Amino acid sequence: QQQVKQSPQSLIVQKGGISIINCAYENTAFDYFPWYQQFPGKGPALLIAIRPDVSEKKEGRFTISFNKSAKQFSLHIMDSQPGDSATYFCAASGDSGTYKYIFGTGTRLKVLA
Amino acid sequence: EAGVTQSPTHLIKTRGQQATLRCSPISGHTSVYWYQQALGLGLQFLLWYDEGEERNRGNFPPRFSGRQFPNYSSELNVNALELEDSALYLCASSLGDRANNEQFFGPGTRLTVL
Numbered sequence: 001q002q003q004v005k006q007s008p009q010s011l012i013v014q015k016g017g018i019s020i021i022n023c024a025y026e027n028t029a030f031d032y033f034p035w036y037q038q039f040p041g042k043g044p045a046l047l048i049a050i051r052p053d054v055s056e057k058k059e060g061r062f063t064i065s066f067n068k069s070a071k072q073f074s075l076h077i078m079d080s081q082p083g084d085s086a087t088y089f090c091a092a093s094g095d096s097g098t099y100k101y102i103f104g105t106g107t108r109l110k111v112l113a
Numbered sequence: 114e115a116g117v118t119q120s121p122t123h124l125i126k127t128r129g130q131q132a133t134l135r136c137s138p139i140s141g142h143t144s145v146y147w148y149q150q151a152l153g154l155g156l157q158f159l160l161w162y163d164e165g166e167e168r169n170r171g172n173f174p175p176r177f178s179g180r181q182f183p184n185y186s187s188e189l190n191v192n193a194l195e196l197e198d199s200a201l202y203l204c205a206s207s208l209g210d211r212a213n214n215e216q217f218f219g220p221g222t223r224l225t226v227l
Contacts, residue, residue: 041220044203046216046218089155093214100161101146105154106155
């Protein structure tokens with residue numbers, strides 16, 4: 001019940017295309033869902049986050065879609081660029097009053113020039 | 114504003130030794146989290162400290178321990194190192210309340226156990 005399942009494991013997209021990464025969770029107590037971007041040798045950087053009271057949040061080229069009934073959320077990267085090539089992690093938190101993050105297993109994105 | 118800092122950047126130890134990793138949170142943040150990222154794997158929650166107290170720990174053996182100091186910096190100690198402890202150890206900080214749980218990560222400490 002603590003897991004966050006992330007797919008796909010890897011993704012190759014052409015420059016200018018849309019990258020879509022999906023995550024699913026079981027625990028309905030989760031109430032905060034961030035996405036992180038990580039480049040090799042670096043710590044994860046917060047990209048965008050959403051709470052269950054909204055179905056979509058957009059920041060620049062990054063959009064989170066949230067489906068509370070299906071317990072799923074996804075990251076859409078519009079107009080993908082080679083500089084977006086990185087590993088992306090979804091996460092969830094808010095269970096049992098703890099603020100720890102449960103992370104997905106990550107998606108390695110490669111955007112071809 | 115300075116971000117989360119961690120030291121050392123790299124640490125090489127042999128099996129059975131002890132390792133100490135340090136983290137300084139963003140100014141004003143009271144919560145510090147530690148995560149382990151083994152090669153090619155996701156981030157696994159280790160420990161959460163807030164206001165100097167351990168608030169939660171992940172599914173790791175007791176030889177993983179730590180503390181938080183009055184200035185909110187934190188230390189992670191790993192005793193009796195094993196080969197599988199080799200990983201990137203990430204520290205994150207946050208304001209420590211439900212409404213502001215954005216966690217900001219440091220660059221990590223790469224621990225190698227030989």
